[in-house]
Amino acid sequence: MKTTLIIxxxxxxxxxxxxFILGIISGSGTAAGLANGRLSRCPDKPNCVCSEYAADSKHYIEPISITSDAFDPLPRLKSIIGKMGGTVQTEQDSYLAVTFISAVFRFVDDLEIRVDRDQRQIHIRSASRVGYSDAGVNKQRVRELIRLYGDGLSEK
Structure with missing residues (x-):
């Protein structure tokens, strides 16, 4: 009995x-970035969602529609991301790379946003850097971002 308990x-x-080691490893990576001007495709793991590729039904999530030509969504998105606990790592004209760090094991997830002003859409990709499953955390994070973004627009 004692041996079983020790084992x-x-x-x-x-x-x-x-x-904890996986958490440390995840801290050394970077966001996938853009590929040919679009967000990178999700790998064949359930820990990623992306709005760029509708044909990838396992990972697809709807983009956000931009309702006004004169409206720049990035300041609002950065504010929401800050409230959600994310940290902007890279900011370009129409692209944000953000990290979120889990509380316990310090896993790093990447959230990327690409604003397509021509199509009037905000594309989002959220993925875990390590592991296979994330128990739906990235999809939940994107849904919360979309909800908060929409709430702010309806207040105006």
Whole structure:
């Protein structure tokens, strides 16, 4: 009984250490970035969502529509991202790369935004840097961003 308890406790500790190491590893990566002017495709893992590729139904999420030609959505998006706990890493004319860090194991997720002014859309990609599944965290984060963005527009 004592040996079984020691083995079980050792396995739990090893699992926790493993997750902390994955968190450290995820901190050394960077966002996928743009590929030919578009957000990168999601890998074949469930820990990513992207609005650029409607044919990829496993990862697809609707883009945000821009309602006004004169409206620049990036300041509003940066404000929402800050309130959600994200940190802008890269900012270009129509592109943001943002990181979110989980509280316990310090996993880093990348959120990328590309504003397509010609199509009047805001494209979003959110993905975990390490691991396979994220229990839907990235999809939930994007849905919350879209909701908060829409709430702010209806207040105007």
């Amino acid at each position: 079980l406790l050792s396995l739990v500790v090893a699992g926790i250490v493993f997750f």
